[in-house]
Amino acid sequence: EAGVAQSPRYKIIEKRQSVAFWCNPISGHATLYWYQQILGQGPKLLIQFQNNGVVDDSQLPKDRFSAERLKGVDSTLKIQPAKLEDSAVYLCASSLTRDQPQHFGDGTRLSIL
Amino acid sequence: KQEVTQIPAALSVPEGENLVLNCSFTDSAIYNLQWFRQDPGKGLTSLLLIQSSQREQTSGRLNASLDKSSGRSTLYIAASQPGDSATYLCAVRTNSGYALNFGKGTSLLVTP
Numbered sequence: 373e374a375g376v377a378q379s380p381r382y383k384i385i386e387k388r389q390s391v392a393f394w395c396n397p398i399s400g401h402a403t404l405y406w407y408q409q410i411l412g413q414g415p416k417l418l419i420q421f422q423n424n425g426v427v428d429d430s431q432l433p434k435d436r437f438s439a440e441r442l443k444g445v446d447s448t449l450k451i452q453p454a455k456l457e458d459s460a461v462y463l464c465a466s467s468l469t470r471d472q473p474q475h476f477g478d479g480t481r482l483s484i485l
Numbered sequence: 486k487q488e489v490t491q492i493p494a495a496l497s498v499p500e501g502e503n504l505v506l507n508c509s510f511t512d513s514a515i516y517n518l519q520w521f522r523q524d525p526g527k528g529l530t531s532l533l534l535i536q537s538s539q540r541e542q543t544s545g546r547l548n549a550s551l552d553k554s555s556g557r558s559t560l561y562i563a564a565s566q567p568g569d570s571a572t573y574l575c576a577v578r579t580n581s582g583y584a585l586n587f588g589k590g591t592s593l594l595v596t597p
Binding site for chain 2: 376403405412413414415416417420427428463465470473474475476477478479481
């Protein structure tokens, strides 16, 4: 089966600019997750969707980050405006249900200048 | 809040050695624990998942154990190979939610 697809792989922007990431989960996976992984750290959950509804966004900086999952399939994560501390790898994961193992994409590496 | 700690942060071993990676967590009310592998510039690959009712899981040369009462898990890698070089991450899911709480990982280098 095809894995979780993410784009772009790399993005370089200046602070205060906006950026968007895209994720296509494994077909049929109802649950989708966005994680932020800062260099040298483990991933931190930003937001979790069940179909197209938000289950957990308690660690999402809502003043600058937003996410949506259209029709319960693809998802986009947006940052506006970006700060230097947002430099990280943004990982998307999906699972068949909330109780099943999560499958990760290769991530988008974001650098803020 | 669940805190997950992995020791050591980095490890270098010669090929063929057996090795143990350690993971500890502060809240024993866990739903499951997962070990992942992360290669440079790549996402995470799930290696083993242990449910809270289980004591261990095995896959090939990998064996993971879980001791909930002491808040510990170990990942045992037998007969290590250079291809095992990667960062290994431990992640815990608690009973109160679906998010995975990750440790910072152990960076493993297996030298030929």
